[in-house]
Amino acid sequence: MKRVFQSSNSKAVIPSAIVEKNGGERRKVAKAQLTIALSGNPNAGKTTLFNVLTGLKQKVANYPGVTVERKEGVWKLGDTAARLIDLPGLYSLDVTSLDEQIASDVLTGKLSGLAKPDVVVAAVDATNLERNLYLVTQLLEFKIPVVIALTMVDAAEKQSLEVDSRKLSKLLKIPVIPVIATQRKGIGELSEAVLRVAAENKIPRLPWLADGDFSEDVKDIHLSLSDDAAANKKIFARYNYISDIYQESVNQKQTFERNISDKIDGVLTHKFFGLVILIAVLLLVFQTIFSWASLPMDLLEQGFGALGDFVKTSLPEGILNDLLVDGIIAGVGGVLVFLPQILLLFLFLSILEDTGYMARAAFLLDKLMSRVGLHGKAFLPLLSSFACAIPGIMATRTIENRHDRLATILIAPFMSCSARLPVYTLMIGAFFAGQTVFGFLSVGAVLMLAMYFLGIIVAVIVAFILKRTILRSPPPPFVMELPPYRLPNFRTVVQNMFTRAGLFLKRAGTVILAISIILWALTYFPRATEKVQNQNEAIVKSEQPAIGESAQLQNSYAGQLGHFIEPVIEPLGFDWKIGVALIASFAAREVLVSTLSIIYNTGKDANEESETLISAIRNAKKDDGSAVWSPLTALTLMVFFVLAIQCMSTVAVVRRETNSWSWTLFMVAYMTGLAYLAAFLTYQGGKILGFG
């Protein structure tokens, strides 16, 4: 996978149209090709500007070996085509985080396949000039020509904040172009300025560094943590310089109209209403993911079912047919079914992020989350994981600290996702239906709730332990901007949503496809031989009706594996048939239901509420004639499913998001281990207490 990233990175984006147009003069074109980096603070309107400059043609990948997202596109500046690199949104370039390291590597031309930028365009938020200019002073220290794109000028005007861009430009000695990206205002001027600056290639003096000879080498400017006194002095010098410029170029007429955001905050981060609204927002997100997504999900499911049927009937019977239908279509379809949920969740995430509400949610909940050792921002990914861990894990990207992010990823799958519901429903339907406690509480509802709580409690404990052991780190600074509330840009939100979904499909899809095929092969091979047929006859003779499918599964590698692991799962009260179902449901939890129905010969299409399947489970006998299942076995299986990873898509997405197989395998191992332990305690404990 890594190789794929690298090759896509080293491929230069050469706009084919221009190469063709100039025909023989390729060398000249190659020379004229510019590399431009787009930099800016988070929330400075950088993404919107990037989208407007590059249009829809963007490439999103990761920087090699890390999970920092790398976006680039082609920006046409008149006749010249430039390669526009979107740097991560940053407050500073002192190398203390991965994002900062990457940005600094791009600016110094250290990354292979990426030339040192000819020009840096800095998106600078006019409503937050001082802090935004801080990054600009650092950019200038890299000795690359900088052009400022002054964003949010309309918002500044509304706040009666008059920014004199000409004066600013004169003082900083670099071009300052006011832009309103969504209306394409100032875009022409911006490209002219970039071309001009690229041709001149002049770097202004850096007056804030005048007292020391800091500017000799870029390496020396970006200090290690050892010489903090010098670093702090430099930060101070930059801000002093900025304060002077700010006072000369900004005229603040009034102040009483300024803080619309503070007024909104008066409600949204209110001690009481803030929490009520937060809960309402989270409920809305949650509810939407569950209910609105169900229609497209059903349609997708039916669509894949129909596709499978179509392929099955139109292709000649045989291994290819089976591979396509039962392996690829069923496997990939089973994952694609979650796409509507993923899209919806990312729609909400984009909106919450772009309006500025996400930072408020983290602000409200940080105290609670920090008790477990997690960041306030971990709350939403964890909540999303109740719908599906995949978008939840992908949403952890908002957490900057790697250790915090890893801890959140590692506990996210403990949240009972929607794919566990069929398992819970089947078990409750088979063994606890119609029972009540205290005469009015349905046992099923209590159990269901208990399963959700079990997941949460284990997650809290695991997070607590992880943050004190392998993921121990000094508490990362919570220091977080509460950006002004803004209306999200529709195009940015939608584009963001589809980019994320595309990434999920592309990256997770390959792993999912591979695992689907492997799992299919495990249940498909070896093919039923005479021996099996004889067995079938024997079964028929013993008047237990068996159809080929069941015999095939029982005799397959998966069936053999089920037998193989039987001694291990016996202490959990499981027999080898349940073992087969456990193995098959590693693809996805809900596969347990269909696998059980194949094993128990109740037909493949049985669902978790199917009476035949429920009675088959109730009546299943071991070789010695005793019942396989008891209410205790059912409870044990539910506990196992709360804690076991049992979802190849999660594995795939964790691999992608952590960019590490060792963390991924660690997660599979520890979750399976925990699940086994908890199931063991449940079953053996239950037996001691006289249940079972």
Added chain:
Amino acid sequence: MIYLQIFAEVKSKKEERKIKKKMTLANLTVGTPAKVVKVAGKTIVSRRLMEMGVVPGVAVTVIKTAPFGDPIQIRIRGYSLAMRKSEAEIIEVSE
């Protein structure tokens, strides 16, 4: 961690009683305009705070405290910044 935090809290309260002179952003009353005097320490936190514009001499106001008592929201250089009280403690201020 929690123990450390509790310990730090107890300690800081003791210190508070002993030396009332030293005022930090953590014990500044909401709404009182103040000036940053010093950002103590040589940690990533102090560095990050300074990068975000919390440098000596700058005007600062605490806007509010989050519902569970932590973190706090401050206004500095015309924007809103949230930080935990443990982080606000290293910022010395004067009214």
